[in-house]
Amino acid sequence: MTSATVAPDRPGVRAGFVHLLHAEWTKFRTVRGWVIAMAVAALVTVLLGLFSAQGSHSSCAGGPAGTACPAVPVGPGGEAVNDRFFFVHRSLTGDGSITVRLTSLTGIITYPPPDHDAIVPGLVPWAKAGVIIKDGTRPGSAYAAVVLTGRHGVRMQHDFTEDTAGRPGGASAASPRWLRLTRSGDTLTGYESSDGTHWTRVGTAHPAGLPSTAQVGLLVTSPGDLTVKQGALGGSVEQERFTQATGVFDHVTVRGETPGGAWSHDEVGATGEKTDWERYHRPAGVEESGGAFTVTGSGDIAPRGSGEGMRIENTLTGVFAGMIVLVIVAVLFITSEYRRGLIRTTLLAGPRRGRVLAAKAIVIGLVAFVTGLIAAVVAVPACTHILRANGNYVLPVTRPTELRVVVGTAALLAAAAVFALALGALFRRSVAAVTAAVVVLALPHVLATASVLPEGAAQWLLRLTPAAAFAVQQSIPEYPQVTGHYVPQDGYYPLAPWAGLAVLCAYAALALGLAVLRLRRRDA
Template identity: 40%
Template sequence: MSLLRAEWTKLRTVPGLAWCLLAAAGAIAAFAVVISSGSPGTFGGAAYVDEFRFVHRPLTGDGTLVARVRTQDGGHPWAMAGILLKQSATPGAPYAALMVTPGHGVRLQSGFTTDLAGSRRPAPRWLRLTRAGATVTGYESADGTAWSTVGTVTLDALGPSAQAGLFVTSPGMTRVVPMRPALVRIRPGSATFDSVRLETETPQPAAAWRGTDVGGPADRSGPAAPDPDGAFTLTGSGDIVGRTDDGSRIVAATAGTIFGVLPIVALGALVTTSEYRGHAIRTTLAASPRRGRVLAAKAVVAGGAAFAAGLAGTALALLVSQPLLRRQGFRPPVYPDPALSDPAVWRVVAGTAAFLALVAVLGVGLGAILRRGAGTIAVLAGALLVPLVVTPFLPADAGRWVQRLAPLAGLSLQQVRESDDALLLPWAGRPWTGLAVLCGYAGLTLLLGYAVLRRRDA
């Protein structure tokens, strides 16, 4: 206990260390206020996202649309390429979509809520939609001969005449929490279709294929024609999904973590290296020759102080951001009020504090190895921030694993309801795995720091 008291006294009296704690808590709370005070109505509006590239023609009465998705290029697991029946080429119109996705296989979706799973096979894949009155059935095939049923949906509002065709889209910001202050790569999806045919029960009026960016600029609609070999190549971005609570009202309270982590980096580094500047480390080790205990005490005090600062800053950010978010359109029923009884809320708040605590421990261990404040801060800040900078420019799979294996993996504790890996939110659905990665880095750094401290003279 005497060692802990001594280290706590040093933390309170060494110039700058207390300010690091205040700066970390203040940065988290201040950024929550800034990001929660956007333009009114920014995130209000329709309860769905309906944005995609659509190459279509009219279908009157019953009929069957067949196409093969020959190739698909989309970095997002929910990039979509497939065939679609839609009441009209306008956002929100009733629809049935049969698609191939890179991460979730074949899906039949309707009404922004119905989602029926087919096989897990990616492109190339044959797809078929058959309309019989208000009933639409989706089929898939590997060769265009042997078909298996994906599912059936009922569209009473489809009307006697609908639009049938091909579509492509790929989520960017739509399935990434919009509150997160990170560079998010929005890469359109693209796909090539061939063997496209529309079979009808009754004669149809002559009509050419037309391309429309549904949910996009009206002036980007116009005639569409296949390639010389009869294939269609489409490129589009957006999403087809109902808006649900994506956790934005909770994430807003933690969006400033990436800024609050920098003072904690300095805190962890200076707790150790400040004693080497004036050779005070000799006095410390003379008073307590067991060097492992000295390093452990520094880690406990720095980690505990960082945890307290992170907890206070995140809790304050959560409280002050909620009325601001409600004013900007983040209100029920799409965005329910966060409940303090929700375990996910407590995990996010306490997890943010735990992330900062482990970063401080990393700084303590690295400081014992390098013994230089500037060098320790530079190395640790680089380890935390360089993956953030380079990830958007890497291939999707490589970027995902960079996030999962870097110290920033600890931020996975801030997941609320994200279904796919997002920037700064790796290990989708497994938030504690990211914490384990960061714990591993902190433990390894402390062990190396202890080994160096034992072998070197103070």
Template identity: 70%
Template sequence: MTVTAPYRSALPAGRDGITRTLRAEWTKFRTVRGWMITTVAAALVTMLLGLLFAVGSRTSCSVGPVEVACPAVPLGPGGEAVQDRFFFANQTLTGDGSITARVTSMTGVITYPPPDHDKLVSGLVPWAKAGIMIKASAAPGSSYAAVTLTGRHGVRMQDDFTHDTAGRPGGVTAAAPRWLRLTRSGGTLTGYESPDGTRWTEIGTARPAALPATVRAGLFVTSPSDMTVKANTMGGSIVQARFTQASAVFDRVEVRGRASGAWRGDDVGDDGGKTDWERYHRPSGLLQAGGTLTVTGSGDIAPSRDGVRVESTLTGVVLGLILVIVVAVMFVTAEYRRGLIRTTLLAEPRRGRVLAAKAAVAGAVAFVTGLTAGAVAVPLSVAVLRAGGNHVLPVSPLTEVRVVAGVAALFAATAVLAVALGALYRRSVAAVTTGIVLLVVPYVIATASVLPDAASEWLTRLSPAAGFAILQSIPEYAHVTGHYTPSDGYYPLAPWAGMAVLCLYAALALGLAVTRLRRRDA
């Protein structure tokens, strides 16, 4: 005790001591040429594999024997890719006003559903929609608000493709019709519903992004594909989608305000690619009989999932992470292998500080590596993809920044985890193998469709592979029919929540490593 106390008092303390320890660890890292080369390789692999994916991806369409560029996908008011196909019976409405209608019937047809796929059946898919709408124009992607009755989700108020507010549940029959109302006051639209046309309940309000003074107000019907998901015996799922169509009967229709008196029918978003059912059996359209209007339509009004996702340009991230794990582990284990850890701990007996400094240096280097790789790979590969005729799903600048920063965060958290594993195992092979098994293997298994969907979701919820959610650019929308699984680029946790799971693993491993380092000889 008489020797130890004076020795400790001579050591650097406080902030100066931390700075010196960090500087010492950074000096060790940068002076080992192999570690620096491998770190650069991690960035290059991430960039080059993403660019290789982009160069090898080309898309084109044809008109007869002639190859042409594919038609542009409509964009919504927020810049997102959208589906905007439906039949719209409408009038022009200038200034403030309202539209009210009673829905007395909603029916539909689903083509060739399982199990036999040999007949047409009557029925409505859950997100078939029939209701009233105020829309900037009949152009696909234009701003709108709607109050709609759905196949299985009751009454909803939706606007500008991404916003959805629930009203009362239930369907419609002739004995129990549903009344809908949508009013405009300046830039605010308010939706209402009623069981009898007398007692009205407000559903919600919306402020669509770009409504001009003169808009279209009317009745609409649409019906998205019928989707079924069947487990594959080899793992993953088999997803099938079939054409559907819906019809709704409206009466007591009233448009208040400065509106035109004639109804016009617009097949919004029709690109000429109609099915045989539409051509020969029941085409979309409007039928009027006295005060009753029957509207038939198909399609969907929702964000689109069809296209290449921004994070698809980051196919090299997995290999880059493996290199990060190798470097971060060896940053620790090399000192144990050569016996230099004793010298390090003599210079700084605060063992927790030493390990924290190693984690900070490895994490900072990995962060810069990931940031550089993402900042080059994403915009460059996206530009190459678009030049090749591919439709890249647009995202906001903030989302693109988050994806790029997500690569950096993923690299940094992985490096900290690997440092902790190196300190725990003190052997390179065991630590590297554990790091890959914890992070890379669950991600590969979950996204390669070798497990049932539920198992893949739990794997990316509970394992460190949850951190890959930080790269997801297109969110899951509850009001859009889709197959939302890791193999399709959708994770069960939100981006930053998934990253928090990986960081929790890294922090736990680092805490265990500090405890072991303090309790056992170097």
């Protein structure tokens, strides 16, 4: 008769692992130097951020350093936006539509004085002309628009961050583009046509909080033309050229209740003062003749990029120093047992060696996470306040983004601590493990963001190395509909925030797995 195999008692297994966790936590908290080091890590992270913020002064509009920057538009989602365009509009109450035929979209590009080049004809890729329904003329207010762009065909865009592609191509007198935008309740739908008879839907939108009476009309805008020159040894130099666009509209038809009925003309987002650029060529405006509108405008209606102000992750400059302290503690958490011969006692108490190392990793990871979370919660709002008081413009972000930066920073430090612990278990020597951890965590980030490498190499470093995890701190995303220089030097990472953190977590898991194998195969 074959005896049955008795399955292990799972609650007992769980209780054993909880005992291991408690034992490792007791080891950690009873070593006063480690506990103090964690407090130092948090303090260093905060203080270095405060010192950096206090030493950063800027001036706005030519005023003295420390002068507070004027408010900039904030979109319905809470992000910083550009909202400047020429607007020919009238009121629309309730449901309705606007239909136009666009027969021409042209533009100019020029350098500003004093290096003033000849004005040349040309359209930047994201110059826009089309129809829009917007919550008034206040910059940053909700809207939906159907536009023809310089090189990206017809697009439907709304609330600055949303973009839907229509058909490609341009417009001319021989081949015009018809555009239509309709409103039904809270739903706005965009259409395009080549003949004004057969219409194709581009997309739909639900602008945030659009009132029953909104402004409907024509828009034209043209963002700056960004040029980038590569440095001889890495890095780049950026220059933005001033541009204008001109759209010619006819067959303009507005259906629905339009109180007043007259067209108004506004340059949304204009400061009232002309720049040196604008004094040298045709100002924004509109000419109306025989039912046709020739509208000229410049600017952009889109999210702001990271190059247009400081970012909240600039408040976390002390994270590198704090991470080094955490790495040292994490390595000592395992190597001190090897140095003193205590690892044998630890393994006798927990003969399943993989579980012992897992318990150490959980303890050091949680301690590092709490340390980083406390530091980030203090540093981000405090340093942001100081930066703004010193006249710096800090790009606003949504609450979820700010929360992700804070929690992501804590997770980054936790993963770095676990990775360092694993290296300590592999090398069993403190100096070697600490050096390896700092080199692979910090050096790639420094090289990629310090303009010492070609941009392609910098991008690959932040894809393939553990330093990819710093992407979790990126607060301003890359927008396909915004021309920008999306490189690490300007605060952009090649991987999405959580994907970048996942790279470090994968390295930590791999190192931990190798450490478990070594611990099982070799005598402690």
